[in-house]
Amino acid sequence: MGFMRSRNFVIIAVVLSLALGSCGKSQQTMTSLPDADTPTISASNIPQATVTVTPAPTMENPEYVIKLALDYGQKQASVDETIKYQNQSGQELSNLVLAVEPNLWADCFTLKEIRVNGQVSTAFVLDGQKLELTQVLAPLEIITISISFTLAIPQINVNNQAAIIRTQVFGYTSRQLNLVDWYPFVVPYVPGQGWLLNDPATYGEHLVYDSASFDVTVRFAGETAPVVAASGAETPISDGKRFLLDKGRSFALSFSPDYLVKSQDVDGVTVISYYYAGNALGGQAALDATVRALQIFSQDFGTYPHSTLSIVQEETDFSMEYDGLYFLERRLYFGYSGADTDFLPTIAAHETAHQWWFSLVGTDQANEPWLDEGLSTYSERLFNESFSPEKGEWWYLARITPDENKNCPVDISIYGFYDYNCYYTESVYKRGAMFLQAVRDLIGDQAFLAFLKDFATQFAHRRASTQDFFTFLHQSSDADLTNIIQEFFREAH
Numbered sequence: 001m002g003f004m005r006s007r008n009f010v011i012i013a014v015v016l017s018l019a020l021g022s023c024g025k026s027q028q029t030m031t032s033l034p035d036a037d038t039p040t041i042s043a044s045n046i047p048q049a050t051v052t053v054t055p056a057p058t059m060e061n062p063e064y065v066i067k068l069a070l071d072y073g074q075k076q077a078s079v080d081e082t083i084k085y086q087n088q089s090g091q092e093l094s095n096l097v098l099a100v101e102p103n104l105w106a107d108c109f110t111l112k113e114i115r116v117n118g119q120v121s122t123a124f125v126l127d128g129q130k131l132e133l134t135q136v137l138a139p140l141e142i143i144t145i146s147i148s149f150t151l152a153i154p155q156i157n158v159n160n161q162a163a164i165i166r167t168q169v170f171g172y173t174s175r176q177l178n179l180v181d182w183y184p185f186v187v188p189y190v191p192g193q194g195w196l197l198n199d200p201a202t203y204g205e206h207l208v209y210d211s212a213s214f215d216v217t218v219r220f221a222g223e224t225a226p227v228v229a230a231s232g233a234e235t236p237i238s239d240g241k242r243f244l245l246d247k248g249r250s251f252a253l254s255f256s257p258d259y260l261v262k263s264q265d266v267d268g269v270t271v272i273s274y275y276y277a278g279n280a281l282g283g284q285a286a287l288d289a290t291v292r293a294l295q296i297f298s299q300d301f302g303t304y305p306h307s308t309l310s311i312v313q314e315e316t317d318f319s320m321e322y323d324g325l326y327f328l329e330r331r332l333y334f335g336y337s338g339a340d341t342d343f344l345p346t347i348a349a350h351e352t353a354h355q356w357w358f359s360l361v362g363t364d365q366a367n368e369p370w371l372d373e374g375l376s377t378y379s380e381r382l383f384n385e386s387f388s389p390e391k392g393e394w395w396y397l398a399r400i401t402p403d404e405n406k407n408c409p410v411d412i413s414i415y416g417f418y419d420y421n422c423y424y425t426e427s428v429y430k431r432g433a434m435f436l437q438a439v440r441d442l443i444g445d446q447a448f449l450a451f452l453k454d455f456a457t458q459f460a461h462r463r464a465s466t467q468d469f470f471t472f473l474h475q476s477s478d479a480d481l482t483n484i485i486q487e488f489f490r491e492a493h
């Protein structure tokens with residue numbers, strides 16, 4: 001997520017969130033099967049463990065096959081999803097937990113049927129964003145979960161962002177429909193801790209993902225067949241659109257009949273910019289900046305892992321990253337001046353950097369948000385100084401405003417930053433970037449860049465924690481980081 005928000009917005013959002021609580025979101029929602037008893041978990045309907053005679057072959061990652069029928073005009077979707085998941089936890093599991101983000105919206109998500117290995121299952125509970133299946137799964141056992149559901153897609157209130165409380169990318173406006181985190185997915189299982197599904201918060205992202213492969217087919221049920229921007233590369237089919245994404249965290253789609261499109265190939269990657277009439281300069285600038293950032297970051301952090309990267313002009317004032325696709329906030333397009341100091345290219349570089357610090361290297365965005373946001377913010381500097389050292393310095397002073405941000409801890413969660421009288425963006429983004437600058441100043445350019453590349457390579461398609469970051473940093477450099485860590489972090493590392 002980018003940060004171009006004003007302080008006023010943060011204050012308003014905090015006040016409103018305290019006043020309204022979970023405004024507009026359904027809580028404790030239970031969806032049951034049609035013509036079936038309310039699904040409950042009881043001993044009688046727990047399936048017996050399958051006896052595995054020979055170890056199943058190891059799947060590279062979970063596989064999602066999703067067939068979407070979208071009525072763009074009616075804002076309705078019908079979805080058949082099949083998940084192939086292998087228990088790679090090293091232990092027997094007694095349940096599976098899936099995140100169902102659309103169920104955070106009132107009257108949005110309707111579950112039609114769940115099948116486990118082809119058999120209709122009633123052994124599940126859907127409560128808010130959590131779908132829990134009671135299912136014994138032996139080590140290395142592979143399970144196939146088929147889920148049919150419909151979505152009544154919610155409207156995005158583009159003119160009253162504060163009232164939305166949380167960032168809302170999911171939903172539709174008068175000329176755009178976005179499907180992000182729109183299907184149930186199995187959350188990561190952490191041995192010793194269990195399933196990792198964080199609560200939503202007022203600010204920041206809360207989901208954590210395993211790397212997975214996606215095969216997504218889109219067919220249009222209504223009269224309108226809009227332009228489609230997608231996380232994956234399109235592969236031709238006769239009666240719709242099919243997209244494939246390997247080793248991604250999530251699969252996002254954005255639709256609009258009004259998108260104009262520019263694209264450019266760079267080092268085998270097709271970068272595609274989707275924008276609206278009247279914003280061609282911004283659409284071109286977003287494309288140019290993303291192409292450049294892709295080259296810089298591929299060089300600095302390792303090769304970009306996908307064959308496409310799409311930029312979508314957002315209808316709100318939020319930018320947000322997904323695998324192979326990011327949304328860029330509208331005001332950057334509306335106000336794009338073409339001046340050397342315009343922030344559009346910098347924010348485009350930030351969201352592009354998330355392809356490494358979010359997509360490639362997964363992190364716990366809720367509890368350790370600095371890890372992807374601090375690194376993506378600092379990557380803005382690498383992008384800017386690729387033009388000239390002076391531009392890198394301009395960026396640091398203009399964007400980070402180091403003199404104003406002296407005391408906020410970097411290691412805060414999306415739930416706890418109010419405790420430190422610090423704005424979320426100051427702690428996580430700005431102080432995170434200041435910390436990385438301090439490390440670079442101490443260990444030198446060469447060691448710093450080598451560390452970033454090694455870190456990305458080491459944790460590619462896996463998840464890294466703050467502890468992993470420091471373990472790896474200490475291994476990469478003999479420099480004494482004690483004082484720097486004390487200055488920026490609450491915890492010693």
Ligand SMILES: [Zn+2]
Pocket residue numbers: 001002003350354372373376
């Ligand atoms: Zn970000």
